[in-house]
Amino acid sequence: MRKQLRLSGSGGQGVITAAIILAEAAVSEGKQAVQSQSYGPEARGGASKSEVIIDDEKIFHPHVKSPDFVLAMTQKAADKYFTDLNSEGVLILDDDLVPNSPDFKNIIRVPITKLAVEKIGKALFSNIVALGVIVKVTKLVDFETIKKAVAHRVPPHTIEQNMAALQIGYDSVE
């Protein structure tokens, strides 16, 4: 069954890395996945968006249409990218960075960046906190699989902090 996700925010928040890790986790569970991205020419601060499609069948057209899940880490991203959400889909918002909820039925607000700063000490880990939230909400991959995928992707000396970030995100939602 095809599942489509869009992770959005601004350059430097790590949404593309989070999307890559999620796709890697899906592939390691034997699923088909494509991950694409679009971003501005700026290294940091420009709009950044990454999309992941997970399916049992081969995926040709790589772009997401009416996603099942959207993560928005800025107000701008939230306003722009919730519009084509599947009506039964879920919009995940950073509670502090997205003060105004768009007019949508299923919204989950999590203080993603705040959790990263207060519990791990750096906003740098907010994308991994977000990944924990996404895995809990979407149930697209096993928590054990995402742990392995994160550990595989991040610098070795940061694995402990990243595992903590993932767990914090996972535990932050029901």
Next chain:
Amino acid sequence: MSAKLMQGNEAVAEGALAAGVRFFGGYPITPSTEIAEGMAKLLPKVGGTFIQMEDEIASMGVVLGASLAGKKVLTASSGPGISLKQELIGYAAAAEIPVVIVNVQRVGPSTGQPTAPSQGDVMQARWGTHGDHSIIALSPWSVRESFELTIKAINYAEKFRTPVILLMDEIVGHLRENVELPAENEIEIYPRRTPKKSRAEGYEPYTPDEDLVPNVANFGEGYHVHVTGLIHDETGFPSGSPKITAEFIKRMHEKISRAADEIIEVETDFMDDAEIAVVSFGGTARTAYEAVRNSRAKGLKVGFVRLVTIWPFADKIIAELAKKVKGLIVAELNYGQIVGEVQRAANGNCAVKLCAKYDMTIFEPEEIESAIDELISEVGGK
């Protein structure tokens, strides 16, 4: 080997390594940079050389030097950098130096839209450098094919001693998907051509072999080799002769055109009963494939044609197709480039309709499906 997630650009670097590339010179530019990053990681592990030069022109120069010295070489860039490389691409064509240039296309002209996808360099790949010359250009649509066509590009560069353009686009270059790379024993490699005569036997570096390609000796292997961009005779030294000039230019073209059937690859699907077909290439073909499948599901007799080889153009295949179908749609992410070639090859035997896009975004299947519906209503049929 189990499947893993890999990016198109990463697959190019892996393919280059598998093909025997041991020298990469480049200058980073979005959306091609991951190729340079990949080569920087991979080459030192196998005793190869990665060098980041001061600009794209020097990057092209350094790979030509390394190629003449016997290395299989690669460079990669995008539109603005490829424009800068043109002078030395012509030099490589004239001096018959094997080299592969990867162009991960983005929106142009000039610096254009640095991070946005495009297929606007199709004609530049053919005619970007001045003068009569032949060229080979290949365009992958998947991550696995990025690996495979990089190997083919290197092999063609070596076999025909010509510059080869790997015409990627941002869609495939930056796309990550499941990939299972072929095993080492499934990979065919064309070795560097070597002299068949000694100096004592009267070896001349630019004497063409039976396939019209010369066996130019590598520098440092005991032969005298003179290399020039001026039109030269078999000794490699410049010649002012009209006869030699005409022969040279003819041979430049014929060494590729005589092997066209070997080089030209076109993938087709849903063609058996097709009344019209969509022609596309590179990343756009992924969307075209989905559009064709969706149209088939609606009962429309639509076929799928994908140009794997862009240059030399698939004249014969398109000409034959044009006699079978009522119309061809050419879907390309530019203002209309390959459509002219399709029209020329179709030669009035079927309708040719352009489906162009040039707004920084890739096609959605519905856009190509609309073009299919329109063409069917124009030419009749189902």
